[in-house]
Amino acid sequence: MKYKLLSFARQLGVMLLVIWTVVTLVTLLIELVPGDPATVILGETATQEQIENFRIKHGLDRPAFFFSYSSDDGFKWNGTDNRYLDYWRGLMVGDLGRSFRTDQPVTQLIFERYPSTIELALAAMLVAIAIAVPLGVVAGTNKNKLIDNLASFVALLGISLPTFVLGPFLVYVFAVKLGWFAPTGSAYIEDIVLPAVTLGAALSAILTRMVRSSVIEELGEDYVRTARAKGLSERVVVYKHVLKNGLIPVVTVLGLQLGVLLAGSIITEKIFNWQGLGLLLLDDGIGKRDYRLVQGCVLVISVTFIVANTLTDLVYRRLDPRIRLS
Amino acid sequence: MNRLFYIGLTIAVLFIAAAVLAPIISTHDPFTQDLALRYAGPSTDHWFGTDALGRDVFSRVIYGARISLEVGISVVLVSSVIGTLIGALAGFYGGIVDKFLSGYVFNVFLAFPGLLLAIAMVAFLGAGLGKMILALCVIGWVGYARVMRGQVLKVREYDYVMAARALGASNLRIIFTHILPNSIQPLIVQASLGMAGAVLSEASLSFLGLGIPPPSPSWGTMIEESRSFDILTSSPHVMFFPGIAIALTVLAFNFLGDGLREYLDPKQRAR
Numbered sequence: 001m002k003y004k005l006l007s008f009a010r011q012l013g014v015m016l017l018v019i020w021t022v023v024t025l026v027t028l029l030i031e032l033v034p035g036d037p038a039t040v041i042l043g044e045t046a047t048q049e050q051i052e053n054f055r056i057k058h059g060l061d062r063p064a065f066f067f068s069y070s071s072d073d074g075f076k077w078n079g080t081d082n083r084y085l086d087y088w089r090g091l092m093v094g095d096l097g098r099s100f101r102t103d104q105p106v107t108q109l110i111f112e113r114y115p116s117t118i119e120l121a122l123a124a125m126l127v128a129i130a131i132a133v134p135l136g137v138v139a140g141t142n143k144n145k146l147i148d149n150l151a152s153f154v155a156l157l158g159i160s161l162p163t164f165v166l167g168p169f170l171v172y173v174f175a176v177k178l179g180w181f182a183p184t185g186s187a188y189i190e191d192i193v194l195p196a197v198t199l200g201a202a203l204s205a206i207l208t209r210m211v212r213s214s215v216i217e218e219l220g221e222d223y224v225r226t227a228r229a230k231g232l233s234e235r236v237v238v239y240k241h242v243l244k245n246g247l248i249p250v251v252t253v254l255g256l257q258l259g260v261l262l263a264g265s266i267i268t269e270k271i272f273n274w275q276g277l278g279l280l281l282l283d284d285g286i287g288k289r290d291y292r293l294v295q296g297c298v299l300v301i302s303v304t305f306i307v308a309n310t311l312t313d314l315v316y317r318r319l320d321p322r323i324r325l326s
Numbered sequence: 327m328n329r330l331f332y333i334g335l336t337i338a339v340l341f342i343a344a345a346v347l348a349p350i351i352s353t354h355d356p357f358t359q360d361l362a363l364r365y366a367g368p369s370t371d372h373w374f375g376t377d378a379l380g381r382d383v384f385s386r387v388i389y390g391a392r393i394s395l396e397v398g399i400s401v402v403l404v405s406s407v408i409g410t411l412i413g414a415l416a417g418f419y420g421g422i423v424d425k426f427l428s429g430y431v432f433n434v435f436l437a438f439p440g441l442l443l444a445i446a447m448v449a450f451l452g453a454g455l456g457k458m459i460l461a462l463c464v465i466g467w468v469g470y471a472r473v474m475r476g477q478v479l480k481v482r483e484y485d486y487v488m489a490a491r492a493l494g495a496s497n498l499r500i501i502f503t504h505i506l507p508n509s510i511q512p513l514i515v516q517a518s519l520g521m522a523g524a525v526l527s528e529a530s531l532s533f534l535g536l537g538i539p540p541p542s543p544s545w546g547t548m549i550e551e552s553r554s555f556d557i558l559t560s561s562p563h564v565m566f567f568p569g570i571a572i573a574l575t576v577l578a579f580n581f582l583g584d585g586l587r588e589y590l591d592p593k594q595r596a597r
Binding site: 014017018021022026029030032033034156157159160161162163164165167168169171172175176183184259260262263264266267270271281282285286291294298301302305306309 | 330429430433434437438439441442445446447449450451452522526529530533534536546549550553555558559562565566569572573576577580581
């Protein structure tokens with residue numbers, strides 16, 4: 001028990017450390033912007049006064065970090081009165097600053113769009129599971145037969161087909177040729193089908209491979225022989241015993257992939273004009289050079305990703321006693 | 327070696343040949359516009375048809391291979407050198423160096439969704455070939471570092487390393503003449519998979535408008551320019567050919583990497 005708590009604390013510690021680094025990177029990335037963000041946003045025609053007001057309003061007049069370096073002054077200690085700590089202070093109360101463009105709170109902008117992205121990621125995950133579990137089981141129980149090779153080939157194709165190729169291809173077949181779905185948008189409930197398949201394809205391919213190799217591995221275990229000797233039908237052996245154990249690694253991948261899906265949905269959202277976090281980052285953030293918004297989006301997506309990873313790891317440990325003990 | 331490996335090898339060789347010999351293979355100049363011939367379908371003169379500005383799609387796809395190869399090789403080279411060195415440091419010295427590198431630095435880079443980091447860097451730095459390569463190296467090196475660290479941890483326990491140490495060889499000498507050459511195989515696998523990843527990331531960033539700006543014939547840009555409903559309805563070929571090219575290239579390097587890994591790891595071969 002003591003050991004368990006310790007390892008839990010350690011994992012939590014690593015997660016917090018990683019999040020701290022990510023926040024730091026995101027805060028400091030804005031310093032990479034060539035030139036002055038205020039001039040970039042307001043344009044060349046802005047007066048000196050406008051630029052000054054903008055800088056004060058968004059705290060750009062304050063030093064970026066605890067210390068700074070310039071060729072004129074050398075190293076200079078700025079103390080705790082800096083933008084890096086400002087950002088942290090805001091973060092602690094859920095404030096990610098205000099948009100450089102619209103002056104709306106970034107937190108509000110993000111949480112207006114976040115549900116759409118989660119919806120898409122979950123739908124993609126469902127698609128992936130629905131494809132991968134049957135395909136993987138069939139491939140695993142028919143190892144090295146034609147049907148296995150076929151399933152493995154489909155899986156490889158899914159991994160290698162980039163979203164931005166698959167997406168337009170699906171649009172071509174199902175929107176242009178067959179007319180079953182709208183090419184873009186999210187007005188009707190069925191509009192989620194094409195984006196979900198596009199986003200979930202790569203995951204379904206990875207999962208198929210995992211389910212296959214899990215099934216093959218578990219089929220060689222002693223308990224399977226016992227189950228068969230008991231006279232259980234092959235179906236019960238596979239679906240009740242093998243799959244239950246074989247799904248442990250799959251759960252891990254699923255959790256990890258929720259993060260990947262959330263981050264990867266950027267491309268899918270662009271293809272289908274899906275109004276989620278990714279499109280917010282691309283169009284309103286990067287497209288309009290709203291750096292504050294970019295910071296917020298990158299931060300929220302990364303933290304989701306990191307937390308999803310850590311949680312999966314914990315679930316994985318609970319599911320497989322071998323890992324818990326070692 | 328399995329069949330998929332040879333398929334991958336064949337496509338990869340064709341891809342590299344297309345990139346290197348682009349000026350000879352291409353039938354037209356990839357930048358020359360012919361507005362009278364916008365969106366022409368495939369024909370004997372324009373094998374893959376023409377795009378929105380009447381440019382020859384076949385020649386653009388061939389020159390696109392050049393961009394992909396350029397980015398792929400630069401990223402693989404730079405990130406493998408950096409990753410190998412850092413991984414070797416972590417594995418060889420162990421202790422607090424290893425704890426810091428593999429326990430903290432690796433985790434941070436693995437914790438970030440790769441493409442997002444590249445997108446963020448390009449968003450703040452601005453688009454362009456050099457900046458994109460830099461961004462892809464920043465996300466790419468950690469894969470090599472992990473492989474190398476694991477390899478070094480294994481190899482450094484071998485008798486010949488101890489023998490070398492007993493003979494008074496310096497740490498650097500041991501790393502470079504004994505450990506590195508014996509760790510090269512998994513690095514090649516990683517490089518092959520890294521090539522697929524780099525080609526894919528380049529096309530993804532270009533697709534998002536964050537990579538190489540037009541009129542450069544990047545496959546990602548070509549797909550982005552031709553994926554609207556209207557163009558897909560009237561002239562789908564403009565999207566299909568670069569799409570097939572990128573899918574085949576990524577597939578080829580994945581086949582290559584998987585095939586090599588299976589060949590080098592007998593445990594996997596048995597399965």
